[in-house]
Amino acid sequence: MTETAASHDIVVVGASAGGVRALRKLVAGLPADFRGSVFVVLHVPPHLPSGLADILARSGVLPAAPAEDGDPIERGRIYVAQPNRHLVVRPGQVKLEIGPRENSARPSVDVLFRSAARAYGPRVVGIVLTGTLGDGALGLAVVKLRGGITMVQDPEEAAFAGMPEKALSTARVDYCLRVADIPPRLVELSNHLIRQGRMRHTEGEPADPPTGHAADEPRAASPKRPNSASGLTCPECHGSLWELTNGDSPRFECRVGHAYGVDALLAEQGEAVEAALWSAINSLQERAGTFRRLAGSGANSRIFRERAEMAEQQADVLNDLLQTLIENATIG
Numbered sequence: 001m002t003e004t005a006a007s008h009d010i011v012v013v014g015a016s017a018g019g020v021r022a023l024r025k026l027v028a029g030l031p032a033d034f035r036g037s038v039f040v041v042l043h044v045p046p047h048l049p050s051g052l053a054d055i056l057a058r059s060g061v062l063p064a065a066p067a068e069d070g071d072p073i074e075r076g077r078i079y080v081a082q083p084n085r086h087l088v089v090r091p092g093q094v095k096l097e098i099g100p101r102e103n104s105a106r107p108s109v110d111v112l113f114r115s116a117a118r119a120y121g122p123r124v125v126g127i128v129l130t131g132t133l134g135d136g137a138l139g140l141a142v143v144k145l146r147g148g149i150t151m152v153q154d155p156e157e158a159a160f161a162g163m164p165e166k167a168l169s170t171a172r173v174d175y176c177l178r179v180a181d182i183p184p185r186l187v188e189l190s191n192h193l194i195r196q197g198r199m200r201h202t203e204g205e206p207a208d209p210p211t212g213h214a215a216d217e218p219r220a221a222s223p224k225r226p227n228s229a230s231g232l233t234c235p236e237c238h239g240s241l242w243e244l245t246n247g248d249s250p251r252f253e254c255r256v257g258h259a260y261g262v263d264a265l266l267a268e269q270g271e272a273v274e275a276a277l278w279s280a281i282n283s284l285q286e287r288a289g290t291f292r293r294l295a296g297s298g299a300n301s302r303i304f305r306e307r308a309e310m311a312e313q314q315a316d317v318l319n320d321l322l323q324t325l326i327e328n329a330t331i332g
Contacts, residue, residue: 007189008186155168274331
């Protein structure tokens, strides 16, 4: 094993709802001579252009731009994920990949965090900011597992506390800070040298074992043991879900690589239940309409009217159930 000197200079940041304001404040606090490279994932609509890079470039002194596939990693630069592409950190460069969604998101914070931890280990600083659900929590746990530094925005300050709170309950977090206090800590960490071990490998031996995450290696099959199938189905492609363990938190992944934390899976299942009930209500109302058209004349008109009334009553029952589920926040 050889030892190399490095610093905590690979900064990966994830945010969702309310994230633009938090990211602007974070970027504004970074100095022009910042020694780190910053990679940002913000959940954005997949088919709309994102102006986040321009916003961040105007918010501080560091150059910010949408990440391009194959960009070299340079100090003092901010790389912003593009819509509908995972931002992946490789040794010396960034990649944009069309992998399966994770936690219903592409780009996914978990994908960015895991890839950076895999490529740079203890040099990585992972930061989870405001947002809903739990994207980034499992990725932050991987950053910590690989020797990196973990930070979370103080949930009391966050516009939406879901992502910070999930990260705090899932990963071992080094710092829980207000956004204004994060840049000075990043500067301090980027100036602090660490000792980083590098393993020698024999010829033909991979530099690191397979990741096991399809979005990290989209051309490779994600290894899933037959006896770990969960009995659940993927909300997106309806394939079988495997239950995989990341620390104390389970993660669910289908054969093609759609992956969910517990919160994301429950949210997707809730949306599926709501959609199914609306579809059932619509089908019953259409069936009632068909019976009423057939009841216009003929010997069976009374029977058709009765069947129409029964279908309408069934639709009303389902509609009442659906309204109750929505009001109680059981689904949706």
